Amino acid sequence: MTGCQNARCSQLMKHTQSRTRQADVLTYPAPIPQIASSLDALPRTVACSMNQGSNVTSMDFHSSYQTLLLVGTGTGEITLWEIGLRDKLVSKPFKLQNIASYSSQFQAAMVKDSSISVTKVSWSPEGNLIGVAFSKHLIQLHAYQAPDDLHQFLEIEAHVGGVNDIAFSHPKKRLSVVTCGDDKLIQVWDLTGYKLYTFEGHEAPVYSICPHHKEHIQFVYSLAIDGKIKAWLYDNIGSRVDYDAPGNWCSTMLYSSDGSRLFCCGTSRVGDSFLVEWNDLEGAIKRTYVGFQKNSFGVVQFDTTQNHFLAAGEENQIKFWDMDNVNMLTSTDAEGGLQSLPRLRFNKEGNLLAATTRDNGFKILANAAGLRSLGAFESRD
Template sequence: MAEFQNSESEQLVKRMRHEVTWSLDDLPRTVACAMNQGSDVTSMEFHPSRHTLLLVGTRNGESTLWEIGLRERLVSKPFEIWDIASCSAQFQDAIVKDSSVSITRVTWSPDGNSIGVAFSKHLIHLHTYQAPNDLGQLREIEAHIGGVNDIAFTYLKKRLCVVTCGDDKLIKVWNLNGQKLYTFEGHEAPVYSICPHHKQNIPFLFSNALDGKIKAWLYDNNGSRVDYDAPGHWCATMLFSSDGSRLFFCGTSKDGDSFLVEWNESEGAIKRTYSGFCEKSTGVVQFDTTQNHFLAAGEENQIKFWDVDNVAMLTSTDAEGGLPNLPRLRFNKEGNLLAVTTADNGFKILANAEGLRSLQAFPEQLQEALKADKTQSSAGGSTILQGQPKTQATKGPNRNGADPSRNIEKPRILEDLAHKANPWELSEIVDPPQCGVVTIPEGTDAPSRVTNCFT
């Protein structure tokens, strides 16, 4: 019965997909803005519900939150070791020999309340996030020996967990307290990427190693369930469509042959191969998918687009120039904005007509509130919004020699204006201590008392 219902729902999805009319105008190809990050951008991801909030990780280990609607850097965190005494002697020796640490991956939790950052040496950092610009230290975990190549959040038994993979050929699963729940062994090469997913309420995980082996894992201690050869037999990443019904696979072989395919996960075989790549690449091509309908990949100093049901490339754009040979890219959840990396240590935001309207409609009063808050803060006064815990200064040595002035948090802005700017989703309040009452100083236009909920 379950198989029949699943098949019926898949057929319904297919019918709905074909009934929708798409055009090239739906693709975000117009340059809306360009931002200077100050270091080579290695990873990006939009917030799952605040569609203009972008998380960025860099080669010098800095993680940054950008509000695209304001063209503002809200907060930046240079790489620092939070507790060097708790780190292994092996890690400490590695840092002494070479203090440079880069970010390999940044990611949001599905609820948008947490951030995961994976580094090129041993560590991951977990942060709490509270709108609009509060990043708090949650957990520092020495996850792997060597580089941590990928990090992802997933739910296990309704609890949020973190999955990591690394150069030590292992995959590990952690709870948010830093306790290791599972270790998956079986790969014979460093694990390049992971892809957690759920089907019929059963959680599982795909992984890909540098030898081109794909494995699938259930969250138990019984080993991998499948062992497939990936196209290209080298580095690749995997992404499911938004509705979870289709799996796509993109990467590059050691010989420089890039590929983008739809993968039949049950048979472990290629279902569809998309054309349009150049003959040879000098690195690993990156991709993303959106709206159950479009694919995009960065290659030849361009962004190339495909319809998921058509192997021929739809179109491409050079984003008015300045892209690296293999730009990284990331759609927001609505698919109307696309962040792409630039060759000059920054990124551009591409938009379709809907995305441009959403950016232009970002209310001027939000910017005025931000400016007023900056003035008040610089004068030594309290910020407009009171009662929220401020992010504490990060402790520990700054191992990348980053400028401390980069660790800047923009002054807080009014929550009600922020919510008017975008229909951001509200988290469910399940714990009474999460709610509190704060008093606004007299003389403000706001009511004398407001209720402030911390999620």
């Protein structure tokens, strides 16, 4: 806890029990955006449509290979797509090795219903590992070597019930895996499957996690389905903050690419969606973005890119915002066929955007630079 002796840490992780901070909205003047240049930078041109063959539940682009997309599905399958080639590099269906080695709760759940789906896929920061979370108890870790060598090396019964999120972090300069689940817990694992930490304190299933660091301070935000936000250091002392998320239901937090700005997006139980910039030092809303409809069925998904743009999927559309302006910048239906609440994922350069479709696939949208990168594959072929 020596890192928490400085003022920076005490400001970031001060003990707070405020349950009304979301009402303390700070107002900032909204600058007039440079509309033309902003629209040109957004990936809005449909470059291709891909058929996965089953419902796409999660996507993540590789950190270095900008056209390499990892996809998880409702049947438990994971697939690596090379978007430049419009082709699957490798596909791995879910396969349970030895059910007898797992808990009686998991065995009973699989006997009752053998179906299992992917809830989240995530690349490690270096891009050599893949984390996969499933709707029942399990996570998997796979090792990746370019171009198409993907093999599973670890499977963990991480939670009782669904595993709702998985992410990589570096506590104490050690690559670890963070998970959360229906059992109201956040767990931290090393790469051998050893449990390093268990964070307890939520009173409802934990919907999402957001590991991050400020200077040398490593921490994890967690958001439960009762709308409670907590933050944890890698120790056994407990949550450092207790905030209320807007909507008081399912929410996700993401930092901007440079780690300086925090955004929160989600939907309330009555279907009101929101997207806000969050003051992570004070637990207050910095700005609220406008442009959502009322009464959504499901939870809106979002992503950020280039330290500049936000995108959310709603009304069979992709909606875009400039981070510095609360008004929606533009929207697109991607030539039709998107899910009512499409899942979205930018690649790391922000020139490609994947969005899920109703016909068990996804579309790739691109800006001019993205189209050039995809065209380079075609000319090479």
